[in-house]
Amino acid sequence: MTGTPAHSTIRWDLDAIFPGASASPTFHEFLAALQRDVAELGRRVDGMEVPSGPEAFGPWRELVAALQDIVERVEEADAFVACLTAQDVADEQARILEGRVHQVAATLQAAEARLDPKLLAIPDPTWRALLADPPLDAVAFPLGERRELARAKLPPDQEALACDLAVDGYHAWGRLYDLVEGRMRIPVEQDGQTEYLSVPQAANRLESPSRPVREAVFARWEQAWAAEAPLLAAILNHLAGFRLSLYRRRGWHDVLYEPLRRNRLSRATLDAMWEAVETAAARLEPYLRRKSRLLGVDAPAWHDVSAPLAVHERRWGFDEAAAFVTEQFESFSPDMARLARRAFEGRWIEAEDRPGKRAGGFCTSFPIARQSRIFMTFAGMPANVETLAHELGHAFHHSVVEDLPPLVQHYPMSLAETASTFAELVVSEGAIRQAESPHERIALLDRRLSAATDYLMNIRARFLFETAFYREREQGQVSVARLNALMEQAQKEAYRHALSSYHPHFWASKLHFYLTGHPFYNFPYTFGFLFSHGVYARARSDAASLAFSAWMRRPGTT
Incomplete structure (x- = not known):
């Protein structure tokens, strides 16, 4: 068969991500740095001021860049501990790490909750100008979606409290099912x-x-x-x-x-x-x-x-x-x-x-x-x-x-x-x-x-x-x-x-x-x-149409 994989293995390789499984020193360092950086992001959010115009967009560009970096790292950590706990439900260290990652994620969510009222405080004309400003224009949709959802949520201190309580409440019940x-x-x-x-x-x-x-x-x-x-x-x-x-x-x-x-x-x-x-x-x-x-x-x-x-x-x-x-x-x-x-x-x-x-x-x-x-x-x-x-x-x-x-x-x-x-x-x-x-x-x-x-x-x-x-x-x-x-x-x-x-x-x-x-x-x-x-039916239909058109263009075809 064309393209047949050779000697595929029935167990995954997690060492390519973080070597050492739940005892990985690399992952422990990664998680410690992530905890520090999420806390720093929260302090930056607290210090943000509502921009008055394009001349004040610089700090917002930097904040969104930092936010995206943190989001990516939290997702990397979350994916790793999800793999650890799935491959061995008896891995107690993996469950402890999962709890730490969930706490980091809750801290990030609390910082995002404190950011929401600042998004809402930006006047609509300034908001539109901010989202049109590179590189923020590339993330205009998710930022706009977040601002819209913020209108339907609790005050930021209450949302932050809910996120914090969910770690050992809501999410803990879900982890108990896994056990x-x-x-x-x-x-x-x-x-x-x-x-x-x-x-x-x-x-x-x-x-x-x-x-x-x-x-x-x-x-x-x-x-x-x-x-x-x-x-x-x-x-x-x-x-x-x-x-x-x-x-x-x-x-x-x-x-x-x-x-x-x-x-x-x-x-x-x-x-x-x-x-x-x-x-x-x-x-x-x-x-x-x-x-x-x-x-x-x-x-x-x-x-x-x-x-x-x-x-x-x-x-x-x-x-x-x-x-x-x-x-x-x-x-x-x-x-x-x-x-x-x-x-x-x-x-x-x-x-x-x-x-x-x-x-x-x-x-x-x-x-x-x-x-x-x-x-x-x-x-x-x-x-x-x-x-x-x-x-x-x-x-x-x-x-x-x-x-x-x-x-x-x-x-x-x-x-x-x-x-x-x-x-x-x-x-x-x-x-x-x-x-x-x-x-x-x-x-x-x-x-x-x-x-x-x-x-x-x-x-x-x-x-x-x-x-x-x-x-x-x-x-x-x-x-x-x-x-x-x-x-x-x-x-x-x-x-x-x-x-x-x-x-x-x-x-x-x-x-x-x-x-x-x-x-x-x-x-x-x-x-x-x-x-x-x-989608599949449309793809097959389009492919058939293209094949028929190519056949019709052949010399001597009537």
Whole structure:
């Protein structure tokens, strides 16, 4: 295969960023210097005066330059500790470092909060002139966005206090979820022996082509999450309680105000998207019914929806998956393929199937090193290949914006998930085109429709659950039994009552509900899925038009 990565490694290289992992002297020095510089930035903010005209713009240029330098360094540190805590949930030193980084980030946010009233105090004509002044013109959009949001926030001293309290409150609850999930072990029977699997390892078994295996693993999966449900319900209630209290103080009466602002979407756009999804979801019902017949059941259970059809489904080696993904990227964009080869050859990817890792997958960027790191657990399943393509899509997105000013590199999650689902689509389309038999083609089409079911039904269920949960949380704590009921009700509605069983403890097992950096991290996936398909169709249409035009220009063509 053209462009096949040679000898890709299944564990990432963090030493290229900061050698020594959580004991890295280089990182400890980096973090100490960052703490000092963030404190100095705060003092500079406090001393800033509202500019009276262009002759006073110099200090503001210098401040914004210093701010961008600090933002880049905080993101570098945050990405590093995120990788450390993901690769080994028992690394206590990494958790301590994570706490220090969060404290630095809170100090930066407090300084930014004190800057906000000064931005608001600048008269509009002076503000427009300031944003038109190089080099500030390059960051006019994020500065304007910050000034607009400042009007909707608390006074700076209260915002700073909220940021400070969140480190050992709001964010600490999120880190506690990681600890609980990281220490969980799920007993699974294998060849007469009991194996104790980590959460990501058990999650891979839920993709088994054997229905009895899926049934057995899912039963143990539900039991494991049910055992932890009281603690996880407390965590979820406290996370939501913090948000609701802060929103109430700010006068934000819609729980979606912040996630919509972060995603640069209007409520009308979001409502229109869900209305379209609800209307079109009926088109997935024939697929689910047909899959039921192929699986030999009356209706699919929860663990059947993403299951492969073939009993002896292809198992992928990591190098094989790397080569395949790179080849499909190459067929669409040499730039995407170049980035993939760089990721594999540079050991950007942590994919080893071992205990002690956190669940899920992610891609994080190191803006100073100009590299990314991808985290997942690869067990040779087709879904793992899709995850690999998905996260490489994020890495490609990072590479596209890395030359922009730091403040301009902050894109919303709705756009981030467009890039990742687009990369998934490129690989899926390539696999279907290369199918060597009808059976392989059917299996690949099933994967494609299964992905559509995830993005249009599963994600909608998450949104319905979270909306209902926050509505009830406003009245007080929500019990485990009620969380289960809300979750199952949301799943039944989203899946149009087409399944024979559901996953009531999904609220406990899904990390996304506990991410403190991204409230309502559900609808961006559906937005990205739909938008990426539109972009892909347009790209293919344009490519076909260009090819046809070139053919028409050939000599002798009429």
